Amino acid sequence: MSVIKLYGDNFSVATRSVTIILDKLDLKYEMIHIDVLKGMNLTPSFQKINATQMIPVLIDGSFKITESRAICTYLATKFGSELYPSILVDRARVDEMLYYDACLVSPTFQGLMRPVLQGADVADVEVGKMMGILHHLNKVLSSTGFMAKTEQLSVADFVLFAMIATLEAVAVIDLSIYKNLGIWLERCKSAIPNYDRANGNGLKKVVRYYLVRTGVAK
Numbered sequence: 001m002s003v004i005k006l007y008g009d010n011f012s013v014a015t016r017s018v019t020i021i022l023d024k025l026d027l028k029y030e031m032i033h034i035d036v037l038k039g040m041n042l043t044p045s046f047q048k049i050n051a052t053q054m055i056p057v058l059i060d061g062s063f064k065i066t067e068s069r070a071i072c073t074y075l076a077t078k079f080g081s082e083l084y085p086s087i088l089v090d091r092a093r094v095d096e097m098l099y100y101d102a103c104l105v106s107p108t109f110q111g112l113m114r115p116v117l118q119g120a121d122v123a124d125v126e127v128g129k130m131m132g133i134l135h136h137l138n139k140v141l142s143s144t145g146f147m148a149k150t151e152q153l154s155v156a157d158f159v160l161f162a163m164i165a166t167l168e169a170v171a172v173i174d175l176s177i178y179k180n181l182g183i184w185l186e187r188c189k190s191a192i193p194n195y196d197r198a199n200g201n202g203l204k205k206v207v208r209y210y211l212v213r214t215g216v217a218k
């Protein structure tokens with residue numbers, strides 16, 4: 001069996017959601033570093049791999065797939081993991097959160113973080129939108145402690161975790177007011193094997209980039 005290849009960059013939230021799932025499933029993979037900060041995703045050779053010039057891209061044998069959430073559910077299904085539940089209604093709840101993430105959480109996160117990472121002031125209106133979402137997620141977690149209201153961790157938890165852990169690391173919003181979210185962040189963190197490789201090292205890179213851009217570090 002050929003080794004799974006992942007084109008990505010641990011700077012990227014979407015890439016880290018996939019590396020977390022790969023590690024959760026204990027899968028061997030080869031990471032091909034596409035440095036988005038250096039524009040490596042815009043080269044003609046990468047365009048042949050993904051015409052949209054986005055990372056991550058996963059190649060499993062002759063099968064190629066893009067879109068991080070679809071990659072995560074593909075892997076969990078292929079390797080028979082309950083991270084993507086086999087019970088229909090539980091799976092539907094996971095999908096519900098993944099769509100909520102793709103349609104609302106992720107665009108809001110991008111709207112807040114893109115300018116901030118470039119050294120611009122934090123925009124109050126974007127902070128307000130993100131806080132509304134965090135308030136909602138904190139309420140969602142009061143049910144079972146998991147994002148999809150499942151009885152155990154699912155792909156939805158780890159996909160959201162990759163993003164919210166970034167917010168926590170860059171600290172543009174005080175997350176301590178969201179008690180359930182704080183407990184959940186720790187629960188996800190401690191459930192990730194090879195935490196630094198899967199997520200921690202990427203977060204350090206993001207924080208470093210942010211500090212340099214905002215003039216706090218050189």
Ligand SMILES: N[C@@H](CCC(=O)N[C@@H](CS)C(=O)NCC(=O)O)C(=O)O
Nearest residue numbers: 012013014036054055056067068069
């Ligand atoms: N919906 C896509 C989004 C992927 C995405 O936004 N990738 C970013 C890095 S996090 C990227 O490739 N950016 C390159 C660019 O915008 O030029 C997914 O979840 O895979």
